[in-house]
Amino acid sequence: MAARRGARRAAVVGSGPNGLTAACVLARAGWEVTVYEAADEPGGALRSAELLGPGVVSDLGASVHPFGVGSPAFEELDLTAHGLEWMQPGIQAAHVLDDEPPALLHSSLEQTAAELGVDHDAWRRIIGPVAAHWEEVRRAAMAPAVQTLQHLGRDSAPTRIGALARLGLVGAWPADVAARCFRTPRARALFAGMAAHSTVPFSHPLTAAFGVLFSAAGHGTGWPVARRGSQGIVDALVSVLHAAGGRIETEFEVTGVRRVPGRHRAAHRISGRRSGSGSGRAVVAEEPADVVIADLTPAQLLRLEGLELPVRYRRALSRWTYGPAIVKIDYLINGPIPWRDPEVARAGTVHLGGSHAQIGAAEAAAARGVLPGRPYVLLAQPSAADPSRAPAGQTVAWAYAHVPHGLAGGAADRAASMIDAEIAAAAPGFREAVRARTVWTPQDLEAFDANLVGGAISGGMPTLRQFVARPALRWDPYSTGVEGVWLGSSSTPPGGGAHGMSGYHAAQAALREHG
Incomplete structure (x- = not known):
């Protein structure tokens, strides 16, 4: 994808509904956006497949979407105009x-x-x-x-x-x-x-x-x-992203997010492993990103190499309960x-x-x-x-x-x-x-799907403590405390569900930060 002159760059880690929604919001705002997904197809747990035989469409995750149909993010992105029914x-x-x-x-x-x-x-x-x-x-x-x-x-x-x-x-x-x-x-x-x-x-x-x-x-x-399956939500989000110029790199497992030295404003380089041809080889993204949005849960965020999270924030993430x-x-x-x-x-x-x-x-x-x-x-x-x-x-x-x-x-x-x-x-x-x-x-x-830690599907147990501090007690729940790095998964408000709102709010926070 040819870079648009002067466009800011964003890297989105994970292509579940939150990651794809965040990517769509930023791409529609004129950013150069790349989504990195470890699996061979985008969608995270929202994918569908012919699991039980030809012509049989099974949803690998959620099927019923009381909060997807009412999602303000999906309405703003007009997914029905991109094939969602x-x-x-x-x-x-x-x-x-x-x-x-x-x-x-x-x-x-x-x-x-x-x-x-x-x-x-x-x-x-x-x-x-x-x-x-x-x-x-x-x-x-x-x-x-x-x-x-x-x-x-x-x-x-x-x-x-x-x-x-x-x-x-x-x-x-x-x-x-x-x-x-x-x-x-x-x-x-x-x-x-x-x-x-x-x-x-x-x-x-x-x-x-x-x-x-x-x-x-x-x-x-x-x-x-x-x-025809919850895959229809994924396909519509991918269609919106591609129409806005964004792209998706599949079979790319992100293992690190490091600050690029010598930059006046925060920029980060994504590193990881590509699991396609040349399985397991280490790779890095071609260009540093001004913003990184992680559709990850706390346990995965803590494992990213080179991401220097504040001590208090790291401590809060380490106490996260999945339920x-x-x-x-x-x-x-x-x-x-x-x-x-x-x-x-x-x-x-x-x-x-x-x-x-x-x-x-x-x-x-x-x-x-x-x-x-x-x-x-x-x-x-x-x-x-x-x-x-x-x-x-x-x-x-x-x-x-x-x-x-x-x-x-x-x-x-x-x-x-x-x-x-x-x-x-x-x-x-x-x-x-x-x-x-x-x-x-x-x-x-x-x-x-690595976001389903221990088989839990809600990104974290919504107890009173984890409702007030999701995932940590701070004014902006999407900020990680590292400039330019945001958390936009179901471990942030409003929590679990295929509605994309956590990614939407994380992307909006990034846009506000960059004026």
Whole structure:
């Protein structure tokens, strides 16, 4: 790529949704941008592949994107103009219970509330204000806390402030406390399935925020999938980047970031290993970069050679907690999954694991490093929204369970068996319907994408400490303290999810630094 005269240069380390989004923002601002990716294809854990056979599209990471469809970054980049197509399931999510009909999250708040019976008013009272002002809430939730406070300070609309205040008042609670607002096991279980996306025990503050936000997202923008796989998000981001003149270097594992001596303004040289032809040979980037944005987690940032991080920042990164991991299974199924209740087949996402109390116990056990006797299981069936994922008469699905960090060996095998058993209990005949199956242990996941440290998928456990200091307590959470080097991964606000907002905010911080 020929350099544009006078253009600043940026190097982006990692091509997950955050890295690609950061690269797109800088390239569209006129920068010369190169993305360095260790794998042979861009996309990180957001890639899709024909894992289970020809014509069968499996998402290697996330399938359902309640915060991707609502991402301000994706809207600004206009990904739909670059081929991304969102597809909504008939029912956003379902929570399967042992001895009564499933609790269903519909697009309609009123329909959801009505099916919860005596908890109709409680659902409307807790979720309703946030869903009614989802546009404002989603933007605030996807911004760093400082920007959210500034937004509140400038905002004179009482209803908008009220919506954010409702999220703050209820969201600050532990999920165990918030669940007491509901009287029935069905409503409590539905809320628990949402709150468990946090991977944090329900006794911790802020876990209720996950229950409120995921529920309100279902009523606001929905829980859609990308047509023909989550790869569609990656392809759209790559298209935006290439249209703006950016480029991607694959099979380039970055191992070092060093300051270029003698430069008046900070500039850095990227070094690494190229894994293609000439496997393992050391290489360096051709030109020094004015800005480096790392789509890496703290453990990887600490391993970069030559990066002289401030002592306090380095100490904060060394204390970073990743939290529970997952064991994931990809399935190809003959026909639809034979759910006991046929309504569940219409849901894009299914939560399993029993009641609020049972899921709470499972999450607490996984956080303590104990494999639960009955885990919380999240199942995605993207075929409910996008039948093109598999040949006619077949269904693509995957499921994961929250397990202790780094779980391995026989314990990981037991977790996979428990996932199968949990689905089979809710869908008699499921085992016989499985045509193909691939299990991913925490070690498999980290080998596939180094950001999935120990099999954890959220970039760091969102405890109160790691929410306030993500990844360190500082005014600008994207600054590493090294001039020109920024962290823009899911380990920075707003955290995990295929929405690109961490990379977006890191790129914006770099642009502000350079005027």
